[in-house]
Amino acid sequence: MRVVILFGSEMGTAETVADSVADALSAHDVSVYDMSDFAVDDLDVRDFHVIVCSTYGDGDLPTGAEPFFDQLAAAAPDLTGLRFAVFGLGDSVYGDTFNRGGEIAAERLAGRGATQVGEHARHDASTAIRAKDMAREWAATLPLPTLTTA
Template identity: 65%
Template sequence: MAVVILYGSEGGTSELVADNIADVLGDYGDTSLYDMMEFDAGDLDPENFHVIVCSTYGEGELPTGAEPFFEGLEEDEPDLTGMQFALFGLGDKVYEETYNRGGEIMAEKLISLGAVQVGEHGRHDGSSSVRPKDQAEEWAKNIGEEFLG
């Protein structure tokens, strides 16, 4: 099973995190990495395992980098029955009500199209002293062992 990692970013942190996740999951087989700005929602393949890395922007919205992909999901409504995905979100607990909402919005859309979210929803807090890439690497190790190993 191939692993497809998709990231949606505003300032670039999601891309860096996705790179680290790709390094970890590369131990489990073919891994590819795509910017959501450049990935067609119709190309999602339920035969692949997907990892979504998504930040939160503004007042709990998707980052600009995730909007075209999300709009494609809304317009095309691909049948994602049987597709498994794991999600790592980035946010800041300073914004309690919208903390990591970007990732939640993406997960809700994928689930509504038949996909199944697996594993722990990784949530990095930008206010913490933990570097996002370090938390993402630990999260990815768990995902790899549990679902790809």
């Protein structure tokens, strides 16, 4: 099983977090992609997907995630069987729109039949906890099959 990490970022934090998740999951076959460079046609139900998504503006998807989700809406693939987890980034100072980017990503994937698993992580930039540290701890809790050595 391959782990595909897709990040959508505005300022680069989601990319840093995606790299931290990849480091934490290095015992698996892990690939990291910017959502703006990843084709919806490349989603594979045999892979486990990790979505790392920031929130931009008034609770919107970041610019880096928009092409992917526009493509998802246009292609409207059946993603039944695809499993994914979400690590959202936001700032609670924005109130109701806090971490909305990750929530939108999860809603859109689930709307195509994919299944979200694990805890939906919501990092708050207003805390002293570094996003990449929280991401490493969160990644260790993901329900991935363990690898056995022969």
